[in-house]
Amino acid sequence: MLGNLGKNLTNTMKKLAGMSVIDKKTVKELVKEIQRALIQSDVNIKLVLGLTKNIEDRALNEKPPKGVTAREHVITIVYEEMVNLLGEKAHELDITGKPFKIMFLGLQGSGKTTTIGKLARYLQKKGFNPSIVSTDTWRPAAYEQLKQLTEDLHISLYGDPENKDAIYLAKKGLKEFKNQKIIIFDTAGRHKDEYDLFQEMEELSSVINPDEAILVIDGTLGQQAGEQAKAFSKTTNVGSIIVTKLDGSAKGGGALSAVAEIGAPIKFIGTGERLDDLEVFDPARFISRLLGMGDIKSLIEKAEEVIDEDVANETMNKMLSGKFTLMDMKNQFDMLGKMGPMKQIMQMIPGLGGKIPKEASKMTENKINTYKIIMSSMTKYEMKNPKKIKQSRITRIARGSGVKNEEVKELLKYYSNTKKAMKGFGKRGGMNGPMNRIMGQFR
Numbered sequence: 001m002l003g004n005l006g007k008n009l010t011n012t013m014k015k016l017a018g019m020s021v022i023d024k025k026t027v028k029e030l031v032k033e034i035q036r037a038l039i040q041s042d043v044n045i046k047l048v049l050g051l052t053k054n055i056e057d058r059a060l061n062e063k064p065p066k067g068v069t070a071r072e073h074v075i076t077i078v079y080e081e082m083v084n085l086l087g088e089k090a091h092e093l094d095i096t097g098k099p100f101k102i103m104f105l106g107l108q109g110s111g112k113t114t115t116i117g118k119l120a121r122y123l124q125k126k127g128f129n130p131s132i133v134s135t136d137t138w139r140p141a142a143y144e145q146l147k148q149l150t151e152d153l154h155i156s157l158y159g160d161p162e163n164k165d166a167i168y169l170a171k172k173g174l175k176e177f178k179n180q181k182i183i184i185f186d187t188a189g190r191h192k193d194e195y196d197l198f199q200e201m202e203e204l205s206s207v208i209n210p211d212e213a214i215l216v217i218d219g220t221l222g223q224q225a226g227e228q229a230k231a232f233s234k235t236t237n238v239g240s241i242i243v244t245k246l247d248g249s250a251k252g253g254g255a256l257s258a259v260a261e262i263g264a265p266i267k268f269i270g271t272g273e274r275l276d277d278l279e280v281f282d283p284a285r286f287i288s289r290l291l292g293m294g295d296i297k298s299l300i301e302k303a304e305e306v307i308d309e310d311v312a313n314e315t316m317n318k319m320l321s322g323k324f325t326l327m328d329m330k331n332q333f334d335m336l337g338k339m340g341p342m343k344q345i346m347q348m349i350p351g352l353g354g355k356i357p358k359e360a361s362k363m364t365e366n367k368i369n370t371y372k373i374i375m376s377s378m379t380k381y382e383m384k385n386p387k388k389i390k391q392s393r394i395t396r397i398a399r400g401s402g403v404k405n406e407e408v409k410e411l412l413k414y415y416s417n418t419k420k421a422m423k424g425f426g427k428r429g430g431m432n433g434p435m436n437r438i439m440g441q442f443r
Contacts, residue, residue, distance in 0.1 A: 005253050006290045008037035013291050022070040027059045042222035042254030054081050082287045090282035091265040099183045106216035108189030111244035117149035118278035130182040133173030134159030135166040138188040170207050198235050205236045212239045219243045222251030226258030244270035324419045327383040371411050377401035
């Protein structure tokens with residue numbers, strides 16, 4: 001996440017965790033490394049100096065609480081100060097009133113229209129059924145893009161690509177969806193120097209009277225994001241911000257810290273291209289991942305969101321009892337795939353995110369996809385009775401899935417090892433043992 005920032009900060013924290021002595025020299029070295037990592041990620045120098053001064057002062061002058069080592073205390077200080085930089089707490093949408101009107105604002109190319117689709121998907125998962133109004137009369141493909149998104153999501157859209165009067169479209173959309181719980185308005189992308197478009201935005205805001213004006217900011221803008229955010233906030237009361245394109249953006253740190261300065265909270269971040277790749281922005285969880293500490297709560301929430309609990313429990317019981325088949329393993333892979341890219345999942349596992357190179361996570365994802373293709377070439381009988389898959393069946397399955405015989409054997413070996421490991425785990429207490437007690441803390 002955020003290009004090399006996460007990697008650099010994780011490495012710094014690992015060095016700190018391995019130090020036996022925390023003295024003035026150690027603290028100053030730590031501060032320099034944090035400064036270097038943040039400045040390389042385009043975070044404003046004044047902010048960086050303020051942040052690291054706080055870290056240095058606290059690390060040298062605060063006494064660790066009882067039972068906490070000096071090293072653990074410094075790690076906590078770094079974490080707390082970085083969280084403070086980005087806003088301390090999470091802010092969710094407060095859906096009140098009917099209809100609840102959300103007005104989207106943003107620059108051209110910021111990912112605004114795609115983000116509308118992502119927010120609509122997020123709201124659907126929360127039990128809402130939003131409708132969308134297209135008032136972007138400047139970009140020719142805006143209506144068509146929204147039409148595709150709304151058809152995929154099975155939600156209502158109002159717009160007229162032939163009509164160039166944005167104010168009329170907004171008024172008509174309000175009438176069309178007056179009985180809806182949530183209406184989302186798309187507006188034309190603009191630049192901070194385009195006076196006419198800002199005037200239109202002001203008029204639209206007056207007509208729509210939004211309950212929430214959301215500004216979409218491109219994470220690749222870096223520090224420039226702050227200037228853009230200020231320009232929008234002068235014209236419209238920006239209630240919240242969504243920062244997009246944070247998956248691998250080298251300047252994401254600059255964008256996050258810059259927009260945090262205008263006072264409007266960052267409520268969501270875009271972390272990928274899929275409609276499900278929109279996260280509530282929780283500074284504490286975000287910084288935890290960035291420092292390589294993981295984010296087990298988000299991982300569990302993501303799992304609960306996409307995984308069928310009955311299927312998961314049935315699969316787990318089969319695994320622990322030794323009755324686990326290839327069919328069950330495929331269900332497991334399918335559920336894992338719904339949670340998102342492997343790299344994002346790994347970042348949420350404490351102690352693992354910073355250690356997995358990009359190539360390794362990609363290889364894992366590719367491997368799982370290959371295994372699923374191989375399994376799709378098997379019969380139901382073979383999926384339920386893997387022991388019956390001998391050489392002649394292996395040759396047929398390999399030919400049908402376009403892989404080598406060795407890859408089919410590799411899958412069967414992986415299955416066999418997984419089955420043995422889980423059966424042994426079941427004998428040692430399984431989910432009724434220590435693992436269940438640990439996971440129970442997060443339920």
